[in-house]
Amino acid sequence: MIHPLAVSHDFGVWVGALLTLMVFSFLYRDNPFYKFAEHVFVGVSAAYWMVIGFWTTLWPRVIVPLIPEASRIVSSDTPLPERDLSAVVPAVLGLMMLSRLVPRLSGLARWPTAFVLGTTAGYAVVRYVRSDFMHQIQATIGDGVLIPAAGGGWNVAESLAALVTLSGTIFGLIYFMNTRRGGTVTTPAARIGLLVLMVTFGASFGSAVMARISLLVGRLQELLGDWLGLL
Amino acid sequence: MKRPTPQILLTGVALILVVAAFMAPPGDGSSGGFAGAVTYADRHFSSWFGILAVFAFLLGGASLLRTHGRRVRERKADWHYSAVTLVSFLAVLIVGFLKLGGPPGLTGDPTDASSWLTTIFDSVLSPLHATLYSLLAFYVASASYRAFRARSLETSVLLGAALIVLLGRIPVGVTLFRFDSLSLWLLKVPNTAGQRALMIGVALGVVALAVRMVLGLERGRGGDGS
Amino acid sequence: MSGSRFEALQSIDRRWIFLALAVAVIAALVVQPVFRDSPGELVVPIFAAIEALAPGTPVLISLDYSPSSAPELEPMAAALTRHCLIRGLPVTYLSLWPTGNHMAGRIVERVIGPEYPDAVEGREWVTLGFQAGGELLVHALLDSLGSRFAADVRGIPLIEIPALAQVTGLNDYGIVVSLSAGTPGLKEWVLYGGDVGAFPLAGGCTGVGAPQFFPYYPRQLLGLMAALKGAAEYEAALNDDYADRVPRVMQATRGMGPQTVAHLVIVAFILLGNAGLFIGERRKRGRR
Numbered sequence: 001m002i003h004p005l006a007v008s009h010d011f012g013v014w015v016g017a018l019l020t021l022m023v024f025s026f027l028y029r030d031n032p033f034y035k036f037a038e039h040v041f042v043g044v045s046a047a048y049w050m051v052i053g054f055w056t057t058l059w060p061r062v063i064v065p066l067i068p069e070a071s072r073i074v075s076s077d078t079p080l081p082e083r084d085l086s087a088v089v090p091a092v093l094g095l096m097m098l099s100r101l102v103p104r105l106s107g108l109a110r111w112p113t114a115f116v117l118g119t120t121a122g123y124a125v126v127r128y129v130r131s132d133f134m135h136q137i138q139a140t141i142g143d144g145v146l147i148p149a150a151g152g153g154w155n156v157a158e159s160l161a162a163l164v165t166l167s168g169t170i171f172g173l174i175y176f177m178n179t180r181r182g183g184t185v186t187t188p189a190a191r192i193g194l195l196v197l198m199v200t201f202g203a204s205f206g207s208a209v210m211a212r213i214s215l216l217v218g219r220l221q222e223l224l225g226d227w228l229g230l231l
Numbered sequence: 232m233k234r235p236t237p238q239i240l241l242t243g244v245a246l247i248l249v250v251a252a253f254m255a256p257p258g259d260g261s262s263g264g265f266a267g268a269v270t271y272a273d274r275h276f277s278s279w280f281g282i283l284a285v286f287a288f289l290l291g292g293a294s295l296l297r298t299h300g301r302r303v304r305e306r307k308a309d310w311h312y313s314a315v316t317l318v319s320f321l322a323v324l325i326v327g328f329l330k331l332g333g334p335p336g337l338t339g340d341p342t343d344a345s346s347w348l349t350t351i352f353d354s355v356l357s358p359l360h361a362t363l364y365s366l367l368a369f370y371v372a373s374a375s376y377r378a379f380r381a382r383s384l385e386t387s388v389l390l391g392a393a394l395i396v397l398l399g400r401i402p403v404g405v406t407l408f409r410f411d412s413l414s415l416w417l418l419k420v421p422n423t424a425g426q427r428a429l430m431i432g433v434a435l436g437v438v439a440l441a442v443r444m445v446l447g448l449e450r451g452r453g454g455d456g457s
Numbered sequence: 458m459s460g461s462r463f464e465a466l467q468s469i470d471r472r473w474i475f476l477a478l479a480v481a482v483i484a485a486l487v488v489q490p491v492f493r494d495s496p497g498e499l500v501v502p503i504f505a506a507i508e509a510l511a512p513g514t515p516v517l518i519s520l521d522y523s524p525s526s527a528p529e530l531e532p533m534a535a536a537l538t539r540h541c542l543i544r545g546l547p548v549t550y551l552s553l554w555p556t557g558n559h560m561a562g563r564i565v566e567r568v569i570g571p572e573y574p575d576a577v578e579g580r581e582w583v584t585l586g587f588q589a590g591g592e593l594l595v596h597a598l599l600d601s602l603g604s605r606f607a608a609d610v611r612g613i614p615l616i617e618i619p620a621l622a623q624v625t626g627l628n629d630y631g632i633v634v635s636l637s638a639g640t641p642g643l644k645e646w647v648l649y650g651g652d653v654g655a656f657p658l659a660g661g662c663t664g665v666g667a668p669q670f671f672p673y674y675p676r677q678l679l680g681l682m683a684a685l686k687g688a689a690e691y692e693a694a695l696n697d698d699y700a701d702r703v704p705r706v707m708q709a710t711r712g713m714g715p716q717t718v719a720h721l722v723i724v725a726f727i728l729l730g731n732a733g734l735f736i737g738e739r740r741k742r743g744r745r
Binding site: 274277278280281282284285288338340342343344349352353356357358360361363364368369372373375376377379380381382390393394397398400401402403411415418419422423426427429430 | 604
Binding site: 011012013015016017019020023024026027035036037038039040041042043044045046047048049050051052053054055057058061062073074075086087089090091093094095097098100101110111112113114115116117118119120121122123124125126127128129132133136137139140161164165166167168169171172173175176193194195196197198199200201202203204205206207208209210212213215216218219220222 | 240242244245246249252277278279280282285288289290292293294309313317318320322324327330337342350353354355357359363364365366367369372375384386388389390391392393394395400416417418420422424425427430431434435444445
């Protein structure tokens with residue numbers, strides 16, 4: 001039973017609970033309550049990101065380095081930091097990015113885009129090759145497939161696992177190479193690779209189901225506990 | 232003479248950073264000359280990248296304001312909802328930029344427990360965020376029922392793996408069927424093999440894409456400036 | 458049973474599935490069955506690594522998630538925080554996600570405040586919070602925290618914070634744990650942090666992301682808390698070693714009851730759909 005005294009008296013909890021119910025109403029079908037909640041979410045999220053981005057990053061790393069006097073607005077007792085003109089570069093690139101909003105100037109936005117893509121490419125190449133290519137190959141074949149047991153002889157379970165990992169990885173790669181457009185498998189080895197990938201996708205799906213259920217449990221826990229005081 | 236294009240910037244930045252990865256590992260105090268320049272670029276480019284990410288937030292917000300503002304002005308279908316978005320957006324913007332509530336004025340932390348932004352986060356953003364994602368639990372349950380049918384060898388393997396993980400990750404499956412060790416083995420061995428094949432493929436794809444961008448062969452993604 | 462009934466088994470209206478799932482989860486939440494877990498193979502190394510740190514060694518927890526994934530990852534952050542505070546290891550919270558400041562605030566409000574009232578901000582823990590940059594933030598922090606964070610969220614300069622007295626860059630941490638709901642998150646910590654730096658890296662992740670991190674274990678990741686079960690296992694490890702200093706039933710362990718019931722409902726529906734398919738096909742073959 002819901003005890004009237006156990007129900008939350010906090011206005012914020014009620015707002016959260018009502019918005020939650022509005023979103024859940026979508027399970028029956030789309031309706032104005034859901035649409036209202038969805039549009040609140042869009043507005044609040046966008047503004048939240050802007051505010052957080054501004055105060056955590058833009059303010060200390062662009063505005064204060066360029067205009068040290070600005071730091072007096074948020075703190076009157078700290079010494080003025082030194083001016084750092086290198087912040088001009090991201091400030092200018094950032095303003096060029098915002099030029100997208102003005103159709104006549106939108107071509108300028110290609111420069112910050114090029115910078116972002118160049119930075120991403122430059123950093124990613126080496127890191128992906130190291131961590132997701134070389135380290136993975138090393139981990140797959142590094143110890144071989146015959147794993148010695150502590151007391152002598154071979155550790156059968158570990159060796160079998162190493163063998164399945166090695167062959168599964170190779171068959172998986174063969175699947176990518178021996179598959180025609182449209183998913184037609186061309187060799188028996190590729191078919192085995194497909195089965196390995198099916199295990200991977202099955203495990204991923206099972207794990208994803210678990211994740212989604214956890215979110216529902218968490219949400220209902222807060223609804224029944226914080227709002228109705230049932231838990 | 233040909234005008235410089237954004238492609239030059241892209242290529243230059245990428246090449247400097249690749250060189251930096253080999254020449255100036257973080258913590259290297261080298262300075263001066265070419266090595267110093269590369270270290271300087273490495274440190275600053277990563278910082279500027281973060282700053283541009285915030286400009287992207289600003290661009291997103293401005294774009295939202297423009298799109299929904301137009302819908303309201305022109306009284307397009309469902310413009311009332313756009314008005315809801317605009318009001319929510321502007322309200323949070325004012326609360327956040329002026330750091331309303333909480334520690335004294337602009338000197339405070341906007342995310343302090345007593346700030347209005349935190350109240351909005353706790354009562355509006357957090358419940359909406361969490362609930363929108365928790366809706367997926369229902370759809371994933373329905374999708375499992377509809378999609379997991381053992382119609383062929385491949386789909387049977389898919390179904391078997393999913394069932395083992397589903398049962399192996401809960402106490403009942405552990406107690407009744409000892410599915411925990413099977414589930415862990417499945418994740419550690421065949422799943423790892425499949426994931427590695429995917430990772431190696433993706434890593435090669437990332438390298439290929441990066442090289443194409445650096446060489447200006449990747450059109451339409453900013454590589455040529457378009 | 459007629460053939461149409463078997464077909465009906467294969468096409469139950471999704472709203473019945475929704476209802477069954479909701480009823481099952483709510484019933485389990487009200488009844489609150491508690492299933493005790495035990496620390497698993499991937500969680501033990503993280504617990505052991507934190508146990509092995511000398512008191513005073515700083516620990517970094519990167520809260521790379523938002524409220525949408527908090528039910529899975531917040532219990533991990535809470536359990537790690539409890540462990541560190543009990544062991545006297547100063548915790549640094551930072552985040553690659555804009556919601557990180559508030560997620561850290563929730564840990565302070567829900568765990569540190571009520572359970573460790575003597576803990577002092579700046580000494581037992583410090584929140585650096587969010588900085589934009591994702592993976593490149595990790596890259597920059599390797600060298601120096603000060604390159605991106607001039608102060609903590611309260612505005613106190615890093616140099617004045619006792620919890621960071623021993624810290625210059627990431628390599629000075631006894632262990633770094635990324636609790637990750639997606640990108641940027643644990644993968645970026647592996648690629649730009651763990652594989653480059655000299656600090657032990659461990660992770661916690663949502664169920665959605667868990668399978669993709671197994672290839673990194675154990676060479677590139679010290680251990681992995683995967684989904685709510687991973688969190689429940691860490692709680693079990695805490696209960697085993699510090700029963701008198703942590704709550705008897707913590708958040709993830711409490712969640713595993715409804716989780717179990719929901720899994721059983723979904724498995725039942727999957728089996729029902731397949732039974733309909735199997736019997737229906739056999740009947741068809743029989744008729745031929």
